[in-house]
Amino acid sequence: MLEARLNEAATLKRLLDAIKELVQDANFECNEEGISLQAMDNSHVALVSVKLEAGGFRKYRCDRPIPLGVNLGSLTKVLKCAKDDDICVLKATDDGDVLSLTYEARNADRIAEYDMKLMDIDSDTLGIPDTDYEARVTMPAAEFTRIVRDLSNLGESVRIEVSKEGVRFASDGESANGNILLKQTEAARERYRNYGEEDEDEDVEMKDEDDEEGGSKKKTRSKVKKEKVKKEDGDEGEEGEEAEANGEAEDNEDGEFKAKSDDEGEEEVSDSEEKKKKRKRPSASNGKPKKKAKKSDDDDLPAGGVSIEMTQHVNLTFSLKYLVNFSKSSTLSDTVQLMLKNDVPLLVSYTFGQGHIRYYLAPKIGDD
């Protein structure tokens, strides 16, 4: 039995607005850790991963894991019936046939209850390789939105290049070419030093020993090794060789994610990491309404500035269509993080009070 009480229905509404165009149906996997969702878009080029942590709810109870097969269109419809500041209670029985959403006005004189039929969805749990990223860019979500939107008016794809100069987004179009260079902001670097570590589970530093280095499907921590920053700038210019020379060629290098059967025994990234980070956000469940906290109550790092960390010069090309789509999540957080590694899917991550949403996008091959 699931019962999850969310302070603001707006969180869910925004979440669905962010992903409903990418995915039509998906399983919300509910367990004691919280609620997570993973799905690929129809073309199997992009992957979304959402996590709502148990601690982010005002109340959370899930006796045993339940997959809730949801049609996101239907859920969106139902969520439209909620006012942004309604308290939203999700309930489901263990059989997972129906999801009940209850919206309570803050003054309790209105209670709305919606029952949504669920469906069975084949969900091979998706294997997200845990990656040793070579560059991490932390920037205002609105700026990212603007950049990809602007460039999408010129061309189909964008080349993202991180060098010691900064991060450059470049697109070539028929009528014009454009590129935007964002330089590191010193203040931002300081501000974001621990972003994604205190408030979420990015795990960017330390614990190399957690890596299962011998696996053919190498699973490593999502991190940029800090001690390497600024050491290998000299490699800039060519993309990719370094990574392959390392013998680290990912098995999803072909640009698509592989479905992995449920019984493979490998945990999803988020699950395994959640367990180690349970200590965080001890106060999240105290549920301060925080009126007007439009975006989220995650970070006290308010805004502005670009932080860049890198161990490697990276240079990758991606479809702008997807990035534009991803950037809809800027309603959930003021800040976005891009994690890059040559020849490996880009990770676009938005962290908000109750969890995070992450997108993985395979690079275009041949830099076309």
Next chain:
Amino acid sequence: MLEARLNEAATLKRLLDAIKELVQDANFECNEEGISLQAMDNSHVALVSVKLEAGGFRKYRCDRPIPLGVNLGSLTKVLKCAKDDDICVLKATDDGDVLSLTYEARNADRIAEYDMKLMDIDSDTLGIPDTDYEARVTMPAAEFTRIVRDLSNLGESVRIEVSKEGVRFASDGESANGNILLKQTEAARERYRNYGEEDEDEDVEMKDEDDEEGGSKKKTRSKVKKEKVKKEDGDEGEEGEEAEANGEAEDNEDGEFKAKSDDEGEEEVSDSEEKKKKRKRPSASNGKPKKKAKKSDDDDLPAGGVSIEMTQHVNLTFSLKYLVNFSKSSTLSDTVQLMLKNDVPLLVSYTFGQGHIRYYLAPKIGDD
């Protein structure tokens, strides 16, 4: 000869916005009491009744009754030529061939005059049975709008149930079911105690002797007998039997309104009631411009809260399409009143400074 001087053209504009989708052509019946309109929608399922009281005009003169056969589309066009705060003067000669509308800017430095051709419209005066409603719900118009709009995204029809618990709006749809429960707000109950009695002619209490109890077409006051409130809560659960047991089966129980020939000698509801209530709104014709009084100058009961009065558990099902349509009248008043009785058309009533607009909607039979 008719000459009616209305303080704000906006009132008429909003009125037409509210009904023009429901009805194409209708007679504005002008007499010494004011201007009224009654019409059924094309499907003969819904009925609109508008009353602009003589006292609600800055100046009103109508020597003898004139029916003005108006194409509402044309009138809407003409009204679009008025600014919201223009003073609007309606004029017509006794032959009723043309309606003249004059718009005067408040500072009289602009005067626009429009003449609109009128038409002959067969108008069997409609028989609106005057009903002893079993429940009255008074609530913010915006909330009603929101509820029917939300539910209309799920299903075709809504079940409205008034019990001692409150009023519940429930709809079943293909992908989801939803229901909203509004609880009585104590403050609202107090606030609305006399709503519709001082300011209009709802006649909610007393005067049982006005009822012509023996008639086959029983005409009763539109009221909920206050003394019965909370006495018959025990009847909840089944809908309708009580009413039928009373021998009060309405002749429109089949869900449609009957046109009644003009010579039947029976008065319309509003006319007969207006006469008895002439004392009200003595100051309305003083015409304080009341700048910015967007909605209406009717009530000083500003907003919020739900008031429920009932003598009977009621449970009826209606087409959401119509309710959504009705709710357009929320531009005319902040407050809406729902009057219900089992197996009898719902009355949705908006009262504003110059009069009221009422919609009658036959319930769906068989609760489907």
Next chain:
DNA sequence: TGATCCACAT
């Protein structure tokens, strides 16, 4: 079917 305008919600 798309664009513009109005209203509601935040």
Next chain:
DNA sequence: ATGTGGATCA
């Protein structure tokens, strides 16, 4: 006061 969504008009 601004932004989003719905409704209306071209």
